[in-house]
Amino acid sequence: MANEGMKLIANNKKAYHDYFIEEKYEAGLVLHGTEVKSLRQGKCSIKESFIRIENCEMFIYGMHVSPYEKGNIFNKDPLRPKKLLLHKREIMKLLGKIKEKGYTLVPLQVYFTSGRAKIEIGLAKGKKLYDKREDIAKKDQRRESERDFKVKNL
Secondary structure: OOOOOEEEEEEOHHHHHHEEEEEEEEEEEOOOHHHHHHHHOOOEEOOOOEEEEEOOEEEEEOOEEOOOOOOHHHOOOOOOOEEEEOOHHHHHHHHHHHOOOOEEEEEEEEEEEOOEEEEEEEEEEEOOHHHHHHHHHHHHHHHHHHHHHHHHOO
């Protein structure tokens, strides 16, 4: 994914901690006008959200888009399910993958590219507790080596 013309709105760091991300897909978001305005202000959270496939369509649940302040009666429910736009064969491929044991779909980040709201979703496999401990140990080791390197170069 190219970073030119991309404005990041929300990032899901917890997903990288809890899952092994095997594949990434970019999907469009079906939003109403006041939701887009609220997203442009950066008022969005995908920390507790999840993705389901129903009737060959993808929906994201739990994605919180704060109501637009100047939106009055046109504001929608902040937690309403939002439809994701992907090609049908991509959805069918993902459906086949998540039927396998241990796979799920998680939202990774929400961003604007070329004026359109997009969401990056990841095909993920859950980590066990020892995998998480291993990742934390690696991160600590890398941080220590960077600190030592910084001290030596002063």
